[in-house]
Amino acid sequence: MKQCSTMALTAGLALSLMCSKPADAANTWTITDLGSAHNVQTMALNDQGWIVLGNRILSPSAGGYTVTELFNAQGNANNFGLYGINNNNTVIGVDRNAGSAQAFVWQAGSRTNLPQLENWNHYVYSEVRQINAKGQIIGNTGDGAAIWSPDGSGGYAIAELNKWSTGSAINDAGMGLMSNVNSPTASFQTGYSNGVGATTFIPERAGFRPAGAAINDSNTVAGAAFYEAAGYSWNQTYVWHGSTVAPLPVSATAANWQMNVGGVGGINEANVIVGYGSYGPYDERAMMWTPGAPGWNEIDLNTLSYTGASFGKLTQARDINESGQILGAGDYFDSASGQWSQHIFLLTPVPEPATSSMLLAGLLSLFGLMRRRQLRVEARKQF
Numbered sequence: 022m023k024q025c026s027t028m029a030l031t032a033g034l035a036l037s038l039m040c041s042k043p044a045d046a047a048n049t050w051t052i053t054d055l056g057s058a059h060n061v062q063t064m065a066l067n068d069q070g071w072i073v074l075g076n077r078i079l080s081p082s083a084g085g086y087t088v089t090e091l092f093n094a095q096g097n098a099n100n101f102g103l104y105g106i107n108n109n110n111t112v113i114g115v116d117r118n119a120g121s122a123q124a125f126v127w128q129a130g131s132r133t134n135l136p137q138l139e140n141w142n143h144y145v146y147s148e149v150r151q152i153n154a155k156g157q158i159i160g161n162t163g164d165g166a167a168i169w170s171p172d173g174s175g176g177y178a179i180a181e182l183n184k185w186s187t188g189s190a191i192n193d194a195g196m197g198l199m200s201n202v203n204s205p206t207a208s209f210q211t212g213y214s215n216g217v218g219a220t221t222f223i224p225e226r227a228g229f230r231p232a233g234a235a236i237n238d239s240n241t242v243a244g245a246a247f248y249e250a251a252g253y254s255w256n257q258t259y260v261w262h263g264s265t266v267a268p269l270p271v272s273a274t275a276a277n278w279q280m281n282v283g284g285v286g287g288i289n290e291a292n293v294i295v296g297y298g299s300y301g302p303y304d305e306r307a308m309m310w311t312p313g314a315p316g317w318n319e320i321d322l323n324t325l326s327y328t329g330a331s332f333g334k335l336t337q338a339r340d341i342n343e344s345g346q347i348l349g350a351g352d353y354f355d356s357a358s359g360q361w362s363q364h365i366f367l368l369t370p371v372p373e374p375a376t377s378s379m380l381l382a383g384l385l386s387l388f389g390l391m392r393r394r395q396l397r398v399e400a401r402k403q404f
Contacts, residue, residue, distance in 0.1 A: 049371045054330035055079065055086075058350045058363035063102040065151075066367075068343045071110055073103040074365055078112060091127060093118040103127075105152045113149045113158055124149040124160055124169075126177075135177055138163030151190050159191035159198070166199045168216050180216030190236045198242060200232040211244065223261050231259060231266070234296075235288040243269070243285045243294045258283045258296060260310070260317065269310045270319040271298035283308065286339040286349070295338035295347050307335035307349050322347070322368065331356065332366055345370040 061075040072079040072086075076098040079086040093101040093116045100117035112127045124135040124147035137147040140163050149160035149169075158169040162179065166188035169177040182188065186199040196213045202220070211233040214220040223231045223242060233244040245256040258269035271283050283298035294310040298321075307322040322335045335351035346369050353364035 048326070050325050050327035051369045051371060052327045052329035052332060053367040053369070054332070054353060055365040055367055058365050061350075061365060063104050064348055064365065065103075065105045065340050066342050066346060066348045067106045067108050067110070069108060069110075070342070070344070070346060070367075071106055072348060072367070073106050073112055073114075076101050076103060076114075078103070078106070080110075091132075104149055105158075107152045107154055107156065109154075109156070111152060111156060113152045115148050122146045122148050124158075124162075126152075126156075126158070133175070133177075135160075135162075135169050136179055138167070138179065138181070140164045150188055153191050153195065154193045155195065157191055157195050159188040161188050166197060168195065168197045170195075182214050182216050183212070183220060189232075189234055192236050192238045192240070194238055194240075196236060196240060198233045198236040200244075211242070213240065213242070224264060224266065229266075231261065233261075234285040235294070237288050237290050237292070239290070239292075241288065241292055243288045243296075245284045255282050256284060258285055258298070258308075258310075260294060267316060269294065269296075269317050271300070271308065272319060286337065287341045289341050289343050289345075291343075291345075293341060293345070295341045295349070297337045305336045307338040307347075307351065309338065309341075309347070322349075325368070327368065330364075330366065332364070333361065335366060335368075336363075 055072065055074065064072070064074050066072045070081045076091050078089040078091070080089070091103065091114065092098055095118055101114065103112055103114040105113045110128065114125055114127065116123045116125060121144070126133045126135065135147050135149070135158070137145045139145050147160060147162040149158050152158045156171045160167060160169070163181065165184040166182040166186040168180045168182065168191065170180065172178045182197055182199055183202045186202040188197055189200055190198040195215045197215065198211070198213045200211045202210045202212050202222070210222045210225060211231045212220040212222040213236060223233065225231070230247040231244060232247065233242045235243045239262070241260065241262045243260045246259045248255055248257050258271060260267050260269055283296055285294060285296040288294045292312045296308050297305055298308045299305050309320040309322055311318045311320065322338060331354045333352040333354055335349060338347050338349040340348045346367060348365070348367055350363055351366050352361050354361055
């Protein structure tokens with residue numbers, strides 16, 4: 022029994038290694054068309070490949086996706102959007118159709134409205150942006166950013182973060198990322214906090230105003246910084262960890278175009294960041310950045326080798342999961358109408374065949390060795 026358990030454990034380990042190849046190391050990719058991007062302002066995906074787009078939930082099924090549509094209290098998709106989904110397939114969204122924004126949680130067919138706070142002008146509203154593995158939610162209510170946490174009885178408790186701030190992301194440790202934070206040391210900063218202890222702020226520089234967009238469990242923050250210099254201003258993508266702030270490169274190709282213009286969509290635990298970069302006027306491209314030496318590697322997603330749907334250009338990368346799948350938008354050619362339009366894409370990395378073959382060969386050799394040992398043990402027992 023011990024040997025069988027060891028074999029099962031070894032098989033599981035080998036298979037996990039086969040499936041855990043970093044996204045940037047993929048030899049080829051597949052691209053899936055998820056339909057028109059018209060009126061789709063919000064999108065996210067989880068590690069199982071479940072996706073939220075606008076008011077739809079797409080769950081992977083044989084040969085495609087099962088689509089579930091959610092609607093506002095009036096039964097339509099107006100002023101309604103889904104913002105996030107965690108690995109328990111708990112979905113968060115905002116219903117703005119009743120006159121004020123009402124944040125909610127949806128799971129297994131049941132909707133729960135999140136509690137709200139009044140702001141300084143006695144206006145009641147709530148908005149959400151992201152949900153973590155524990156079911157904690159980052160968003161805004163009252164006078165600033167807040168975190169909602171399950172209270173164990175089917176409801177949610179609110180932890181207020183810094184006032185006059187905007188909640189943008191939350192990691193699995195419960196650290197909520199905020200932007201536009203009024204603090205004693207500066208009038209404009211990005212920071213993260215769990216709503217209990219002190220806030221950790223991203224340091225400012227001369228002409229540099231950071232606004233975080235994504236945070237992972239190692240508290241690595243990625244976002245865009247507003248720069249002002251020599252009479253010019255622009256947004257520069259950046260990554261921050263500890264006291265180190267590093268720009269994320271974007272190689273501008275057009276003459277007289279500001280360098281490093283872009284934004285960030287998401288980051289995973291391997292510190293792979295996705296977003297977009299402006300390579301020139303009217304030339305926005307979906308991007309991926311991976312850590313390297315001495316800095317960060319810039320990858321234009323349009324330069325990847327992929328098979329599948331007929332996208333002419335990938336313009337924005339909006340989210341990435343732990344499997345390396347990337348969700349975004351791009352220019353799609355409809356052969357039936359002969360016209361281009363914006364569609365949603367899902368890029369999925371395909372591990373290099375050589376790597377998988379080597380792991381499989383090693384696994385089979387190990388099985389053979391263990392089987393021979395087992396046969397020798399059984400042969401001794403017979404004597």
